Amino acid sequence: MLRQLAGLDPLLPPSNGVARDGGPVSTGAGAEIRLGSWSSARRFLTAFGGSGRTRSCTPEELLAMSPATYRRRVGFVAQEPVLFPGTVADNLAAGPRYRGEVLGRGESEALLGKVGLPASMLLQDATTCSGGEKQRVALARALANRPEVLLLDEPTSALDAMSAEAIERLIATLSQEIPIVLVSHAPGVVARLSASPGPGERAPRCIEVRL
């Protein structure tokens, strides 16, 4: 379902109300939803179009945007993200480069900081990254596009327990800044991420998706 919302697979036709990918979805806001039908996809798009950062628009308008624009605004990180050949810096700059923009060194370092990686990694060959590092670089690469919402498809399922826990904490932190929708079949992930914020933390931003 997330791949469909990311604009990589066709959305289910309106007649197909049957859940296909009924895994729990966390909005990072305590509400557990099931995205698996056309109507819930519509609700997601409605909420996204009407969220504070963007001008309000209908799902139809959203879907009518150029695919490149839609995908820039709706960030997506796949289950096992693929890094492009080249350095970590090349990977971070990919999204802006597709639009003819340049990602400055300062911005790249800030992005790495956001996902908990040292600035010294910028010039590292991306193929030498470990599984956890790949996931972080992919998150930073998606953030470089300044998306308005981030879709994460089972972000921890390909990682060992320790890396998975670290990525979960990172996602919880990121959800303070950007609405995150994630699908996970691993028990507990959604529940932990949906738990109320710890002391000193703001309540996570959420997109208004309710079923």
Added chain:
Amino acid sequence: MTGAPIIPLSGLAASVVFLAMGALVARRYRLPLVRELAIGGARAALQLFAVGYALTALFAHEQSRAALPLMGLVLIAMLLAATFTAAKRVRHAPTASGSLAAAAALAVGAGSVASLAPIFVAILPGTVRENLEPRIVVPLAGMMVANAMNVVAQIFERYFAAMANDRARIEAALSLGATPAQATMHVARDALHAALLPTLNGLATVGLVALPGMMTGQILSGAAPSEAIRYQLVVMYALVAVAAVAGGVALTQAQRLAFDDRDRLRRFPEKTR
């Protein structure tokens, strides 16, 4: 002008010994190719005899009014055969019937026109009408169409194989806002390079390693080598245009088939053969 002696039928029959050599070596290594050698040999003989007599008939009517339409038929047959050969063996190809063949026809046609038109309009000495003689058109068109066919087949094979095998990387680029052209640039570049390579190698080694077919033919039929090289050079340059234009069009067509109207990469199941 004294041409090479005509090969007698007995000599022609004796040339089957070459196929036997192939069969012997294949058997030694237990390659199951003997059947294919026999079929391929028979098929080549049949096709060449048919073409030989058809061309003889065509050349005999060179002065008649039927010459141009007949030649058109021959060219169309060539294009059709090349198109279906180019589209046939592609694994992971679009399944919608005819779509790949239509794309192949467009690419082969564009490459052939881009190379043949300048030859007949500007390079040969006479007027276009004078130059459009079957004995000039058919061999030149044959070489161009054959090269276009090989280039298009290779581009399709590589492009669609990469769409299946490199899917994760292409979709990662798409989801970062890349257009299909941007997301598949590395695939397109590799495919075009591989398709152009034989033609480029031909340019570099021509005359050093082998005398190419056209020149060999002209020399065998008694032309002066100094004249034969002019045709050969024009042909070799034209082959570059064929490969580039047919390759470029094939890539645009492949991309059009591989992505849907919302720039989503389609899925093509592997063909079982």
